[in-house]
Amino acid sequence: MARIAPTPGQKLSYFIFVCISVLILYLDITSNSFQSIKNSFKSFKVSAFYITNEITIEPIKYVINLTKSKNDLIDENKNLKDALNISYLNNYLISRDNNFFKDEEIIKSAIEKKNYNFSYDIAQLRSLDPNIYKCCDRHRMHIEILSNSQNSYKDNVVFNSSGILGLIVDQNKNKYHEVLLLTDVSHSLPIKSDSNQFFCNAKGSGRLDIIVCSYNPLLWKEEMSINKEFYTSGLGGIYPKNIKVGFLKEIVIEETTIVRLEIKLTTNPLEDSVFGVIKY
Amino acid sequence: MITYLKRILFITFVNVIDHFVAGLVLNFFIVLPLTFLTYSLYVYRSNKNINSSEAFLVGLYIDLISETYLGLNALIFCLITYTINLYANSFKLFSYLQICLFFGISASAYVGFIQLVENLYNFSYLVLLISSPINILFCTLIAFISLYFPKSLNKSF
Numbered sequence: 001m002a003r004i005a006p007t008p009g010q011k012l013s014y015f016i017f018v019c020i021s022v023l024i025l026y027l028d029i030t031s032n033s034f035q036s037i038k039n040s041f042k043s044f045k046v047s048a049f050y051i052t053n054e055i056t057i058e059p060i061k062y063v064i065n066l067t068k069s070k071n072d073l074i075d076e077n078k079n080l081k082d083a084l085n086i087s088y089l090n091n092y093l094i095s096r097d098n099n100f101f102k103d104e105e106i107i108k109s110a111i112e113k114k115n116y117n118f119s120y121d122i123a124q125l126r127s128l129d130p131n132i133y134k135c136c137d138r139h140r141m142h143i144e145i146l147s148n149s150q151n152s153y154k155d156n157v158v159f160n161s162s163g164i165l166g167l168i169v170d171q172n173k174n175k176y177h178e179v180l181l182l183t184d185v186s187h188s189l190p191i192k193s194d195s196n197q198f199f200c201n202a203k204g205s206g207r208l209d210i211i212v213c214s215y216n217p218l219l220w221k222e223e224m225s226i227n228k229e230f231y232t233s234g235l236g237g238i239y240p241k242n243i244k245v246g247f248l249k250e251i252v253i254e255e256t257t258i259v260r261l262e263i264k265l266t267t268n269p270l271e272d273s274v275f276g277v278i279k280y
Numbered sequence: 281m282i283t284y285l286k287r288i289l290f291i292t293f294v295n296v297i298d299h300f301v302a303g304l305v306l307n308f309f310i311v312l313p314l315t316f317l318t319y320s321l322y323v324y325r326s327n328k329n330i331n332s333s334e335a336f337l338v339g340l341y342i343d344l345i346s347e348t349y350l351g352l353n354a355l356i357f358c359l360i361t362y363t364i365n366l367y368a369n370s371f372k373l374f375s376y377l378q379i380c381l382f383f384g385i386s387a388s389a390y391v392g393f394i395q396l397v398e399n400l401y402n403f404s405y406l407v408l409l410i411s412s413p414i415n416i417l418f419c420t421l422i423a424f425i426s427l428y429f430p431k432s433l434n435k436s437f
Contacts, residue, residue: 003368024351
């Protein structure tokens with residue numbers, strides 16, 4: 001059967017819907033107007049996935065486990081794994097051998113003086129799309145904070161056992177929170193060099209494990225070399241000071257007045273599924 | 281209504297497959313937009329014109345489930361639906377190869393547009409150049425497979 005070519009009325013309706021799409025797209029890119037809708041849908045998706053999992057896969061697993069008579073062992077194994085993950089985070093913050101802080105004396109003296117007051121909540125990874133993480137500029141993940149606290153976690157720093165990952169950006173008080181990763185193009189991280197002679201705002205590159213920092217070499221005289229380490233400067237008031245961020249991977253001279261440093265992060269959000277959320 | 285639900289479920293299912301396939305082929309700088317191709321095929325095979333509101337809503341739904349910017353797929357789906365509706369009768373004069381070329385190039389344009397919006401800072405011509413022939417090849421392969429499918433299955437789709 002032949003299909004009729006679009007009539008002028010249909011053409012007009014297409015034009016209107018194209019305009020509406022462009023408007024929505026523009027609003028979504030330039031502002032966070034639809035963030036609440038996206039977050040609600042994301043929460044629904046994650047919850048639906050877990051409920052479906054609980055109803056369908058878990059009973060099958062349970063039956064299989066029963067037949068194998070390994071229930072206790074599996075439970076114990078799961079508990080031990082959770083405890084191990086949490087202890088990794090604990091050790092990461094309090095161990096004297098870790099490289100979380102540039103100056104190990106800070107944490108050493110804090111422990112010796114018994115004024116250790118790093119407080120954090122444990123969070124579990126709920127969603128991180130590796131395709132988007134590998135392909136695109138927007139690097140986000142969703143976590144569930146395992147705490148009964150009703151506080152807003154907006155701008156709280158998220159870390160895993162290898163370092164800081166990013167900060168929570170949504171204001172909702174639900175248990176699911178969106179984390180803006182360091183590599184997201186809209187993220188900016190104030191960093192400094194080991195010698196405290198160089199400061200810069202490192203922006204997310206949209207690439208895996210890479211943040212970039214552009215500076216004017218006429219203003220900052222410090223010599224840069226590959227593998228030079230960078231730390232958070234604490235400027236901006238969000239990230240704590242002196243946390244190791246990564247090391248210099250590449251120096252790109254774009255112009256005589258602009259040099260771009262590509263810094264490889266020490267952390268990778270795909271490594272762990274348990275995170276810490278620093279409380280202030 | 282049930283037909284619409286079935287279509288939405290089918291597109292959701294394809295989107296899930298798309299998601300898994302993307303993870304595998306992205307390492308080879310290939311983007312295979314299965315959801316877009318499925319929707320295009322649905323519009324192409326439909327006996328009547330798909331209206332703009334349906335294209336818009338399906339696109340918006342895809343935006344929501346694939347976590348892209350809202351309006352991105354809605355815009356592209358509206359444009360591809362309009363184009364296919366416009367040339368629906370002309371397609372009957374085309375050879376299979378020409379139709380495959382059309383859908384392959386549309387898929388490449390889709391990849392380019394998506395990359396431009398979602399990956400502006402790291403826009404990769406390499407991805408676009410590799411994806412284009414792969415998409416054309418993929419469309420040709422699908423056309424070959426559908427030729428050898430039983431007629432009844434073809435019609436039911």
